Amino acid sequence: MGNSNASAASGDADDDDEALLRDVLDRWKAGVDAREPEQVAAVFTDDAIFQGLHPYSVGRQGVADYYASQPLGMKASYEVLETHRLATDLVLGYLAVEFSFTDRQALPVFLAVIAVRTAEGNRITHYQVSKLG
Numbered sequence: 001m002g003n004s005n006a007s008a009a010s011g012d013a014d015d016d017d018e019a020l021l022r023d024v025l026d027r028w029k030a031g032v033d034a035r036e037p038e039q040v041a042a043v044f045t046d047d048a049i050f051q052g053l054h055p056y057s058v059g060r061q062g063v064a065d066y067y068a069s070q071p072l073g074m075k076a077s078y079e080v081l082e083t084h085r086l087a088t089d090l091v092l093g094y095l096a097v098e099f100s101f102t103d104r105q106a107l108p109v110f111l112a113v114i115a116v117r118t119a120e121g122n123r124i125t126h127y128q129v130s131k132l133g
Contacts, residue, residue, distance in 0.1 A: 017083040021093040023122045024115045025078055032076040037067040044124045045116065051128040053109075063127075073102035078111070089117035090125075097129075107131075 024043050031039035041064035050056060050063050057066065082094040095111045114126035 014083065017085055017091045018080055020091050020115050020117065020122050021080055021083060021113070024124050025080075025093075025095070025113070028124065029076050029078065032067065032070075032074065035067075035070075035072065035074070037064040040064065040067045044127070045118065048124055049126050049128075053129055053131060071101055071103070075100045086114065091115050 028040055028043045031037070031041075031043065041060040044050065044060050044063050046059060048060065048063065049058055050066065052066050054066065057063065076097060076099055078095045078097045080093055080095055082092075084092045086092055091114070093111075093113045093115065095113070096108065097111045098106050098108050100106045110130045110132060112126070112128045112130070113124050116123055116125045
């Protein structure tokens with residue numbers, strides 16, 4: 001894992017940034033792997049901007065609809081490549097993600113997320129997938 005968090009005073013801040021990301025991403029992954037679109041959507045803020053490989057949406061319903069349309073058996077794995085603290089409770093993460101399927105070749109993508117600490121827990125407020133190469 002690389003880290004471009006130049007403003008961190010110590011490794012503790014870096015660890016905290018990645019812990020926030022992993023908290024939301026592990027819950028996102030669990031929902032994707034279980035094919036539970038509402039569980040995936042619950043990881044996002046009410047006003048999250050979501051850009052998968054289809055037109056973007058705003059809010060949890062768009063996230064749920066997107067994941068409900070995905071093929072049965074789809075699973076996700078991810079690796080955190082970079083983190084950057086944007087504000088006290090806001091962390092940008094850049095990830096390598098691979099979506100695997102039961103009936104087709106795996107799809108590698110890159111994912112940028114912004115995770116935020118809220119009173120209700122850690123959530124994703126921005127999600128954007130890039131299919132490079």
